[in-house]
Amino acid sequence: xxxxxxxxxxxxxxxxxxxxxxxxxxxxxxxxxxxxxxxxxxxxxxxxxxxxxxxxxxxxxxxxxxxxxxxxxxxxxxxxxxxxxxxxxxxxxxxxxxxxxxxxxxxxxxxxxxxxxxxxxxxxxxxxxxxxxxxxxxxxxx
Numbered sequence: 001x002x003x004x005x006x007x008x009x010x011x012x013x014x015x016x017x018x019x020x021x022x023x024x025x026x027x028x029x030x031x032x033x034x035x036x037x038x039x040x041x042x043x044x045x046x047x048x049x050x051x052x053x054x055x056x057x058x059x060x061x062x063x064x065x066x067x068x069x070x071x072x073x074x075x076x077x078x079x080x081x082x083x084x085x086x087x088x089x090x091x092x093x094x095x096x097x098x099x100x101x102x103x104x105x106x107x108x109x110x111x112x113x114x115x116x117x118x119x120x121x122x123x124x125x126x127x128x129x130x131x132x133x134x135x136x137x138x139x140x141x142x
Contacts, residue, residue, distance in 0.1 A: 003029040004131045005053055009041035009077060010034075010061040010093070011070060015116075019059055019093070026124045028131045037070030038077030045081050045088070054085065057130055062094035062105055062113075075101070078108040091130065 006023055010016045013036070020032050033048065033055070035041035041060070048055055058081060062074040072080070074092060081088045092105045092113035102113045114126065 003031045004056040005033070005048065006030050006131075007033045007035065007041065007045060007048065007055040007058045009036075009038065009058065009064065009074070011036050011064050011067055012061075015061065022120055022124050023127060026128045026131070028128050030131070038064040038072035038074065038080075039070060041077050042072075042080040042084070046084055049085060056089060057127075058088060058090040059093045060090050060105070060110065062092055062096045062101060073101075075104045075108045078105060078110050082109045089130070 008016050008019050008023075010019065016034050016036070020034070023030050023032055033044055035044045041058070041064075045055060045058065060074045060078055064070045064073050064077065074094070078090050081090060088109075090110045092102060092110045093116060094102060094105075094113065095116040096102050097113050097115040097117075105113055114123070118126070
């Protein structure tokens with residue numbers, strides 16, 4: 001199985017590290033790229049596409065502006081990534097999961113919003129399932 005490319009966009013270093021550590025424990029080989037702002041995430045997605053390394057999964061935080069560094073939230077970053085690649089596979093991962101804001105992420109085109117309170121083992125199973133489904137989709141074709 002080829003390595004899956006995952007882009008983690010979160011403004012908290014500890015969350016990116018936690019997500020990365022969990023991704024490296026799943027039964028699917030991954031390469032993880034990181035971005036700490038929505039703007040950086042959009043640009044990183046664009047550069048990966050240009051290099052022919054389309055991310056199989058984007059894990060998107062919702063609140064990317066809380067530390068005053070980024071200017072766009074996860075909703076806008078999702079919109080911008082989908083304007084680059086309408087087939088982008090974006091999942092929200094946020095503490096704001098049960099809010100109108102999280103619903104806006106879904107309306108923008110995210111596949112789902114994952115509760116940040118999910119147990120690590122359940123998170124890993126979910127990531128395996130999502131990344132394995134990308135293989136099945138490629139096999140089936142358009």
